[in-house]
Amino acid sequence: xxxxxxxxxxxxxxxxxxxELQCNxxxxxxxxxxxxxxxxxxxxxxLSNPSGTKHTGRLTSTTVTKERRSSLHISSSQTTDSGTYxxxxxxxxxxxxxxxxxxxxxxxxx
Amino acid sequence: xxxxxxYPRRTICxxxxxxxxxxxxxxxxATSVAWYRQSPQKTFELIALSTVNSAIKYxxxxxxxxxxxxxxxxxxxxxxxxxxxLEDRGLYLCGAGTNTEVFFGKGTRLTVV
Numbered sequence: 001x002x003x004x005x006x007x008x009x010x011x012x013x014x015x016x017x018x019x020e021l022q023c024n025x026x027x028x029x030x031x032x033x034x035x036x037x038x039x040x041x042x043x044x045x046x047l048s049n050p051s052g053t054k055h056t057g058r059l060t061s062t063t064v065t066k067e068r069r070s071s072l073h074i075s076s077s078q079t080t081d082s083g084t085y086x087x088x089x090x091x092x093x094x095x096x097x098x099x100x101x102x103x104x105x106x107x108x109x110x
Numbered sequence: 111x112x113x114x115x116x117y118p119r120r121t122i123c124x125x126x127x128x129x130x131x132x133x134x135x136x137x138x139x140a141t142s143v144a145w146y147r148q149s150p151q152k153t154f155e156l157i158a159l160s161t162v163n164s165a166i167k168y169x170x171x172x173x174x175x176x177x178x179x180x181x182x183x184x185x186x187x188x189x190x191x192x193x194x195x196l197e198d199r200g201l202y203l204c205g206a207g208t209n210t211e212v213f214f215g216k217g218t219r220l221t222v223v
Contacts, residue, residue, distance in 0.1 A: 035214075041201055042217075045213075097205075
């Protein structure tokens with residue numbers, strides 16, 4: 001199946017700083033989603049971005065499909081952004097199944 | 111819009127008992143439903159994929175005998191964890207797909223005592 005690598009594994013920022021999270025994957029994909037998992041475990045879908053650049057609020061995702069990588073930029077981080085960010089990607093031969101990375105644990109300190 | 115509801119959101123069961131969780135697709139037809147599990151300190155791993163008009167495909171380390179799945183129509187799926195033990199605890203996630211996009215529920219958190 002698809003291999004998904006996320007970096008960094010963890011990141012500590014001061015409030016107001018920007019965060020850049022990376023996701024690399026091993027084979028061509030048609031779907032890519034970024035998720036946020038709160039410290040309590042709740043999962044929220046942030047955005048779907050299989051290619052190009054997409055913005056929502058303080059989040060910007062850029063996916064370069066042919067290079068098999070995606071990034072999630074969080075601007076002006078807030079303490080409430082703390083949690084784990086997961087990217088999940090499908091595999092062209094196995095649509096509707098997404099493979100999850102191990103996540104980036106973000107801690108935003110006041 | 112497309113939504114996926116999972117229930118219960120949280121459940122506790124005694125070791126050795128079984129627990130059923132459900133996944134409801136609203137606003138779209140779920141031609142496929144994938145079930146995932148996130149064990150403590152780990153990421154999500156695929157349990158099985160159920161596609162309409164096809165047999166349910168289980169991943170290695172997961173079996174129908176342990177995790178029977180029902181997918182009777184395009185809006186509903188259920189999965190049961192039979193004889194749950196400590197290693198079965200975690201967050202169970204349902205991803206319902208339309209062939210072009212997958213929508214996720216918020217998961218069912220299973221605690222085994």
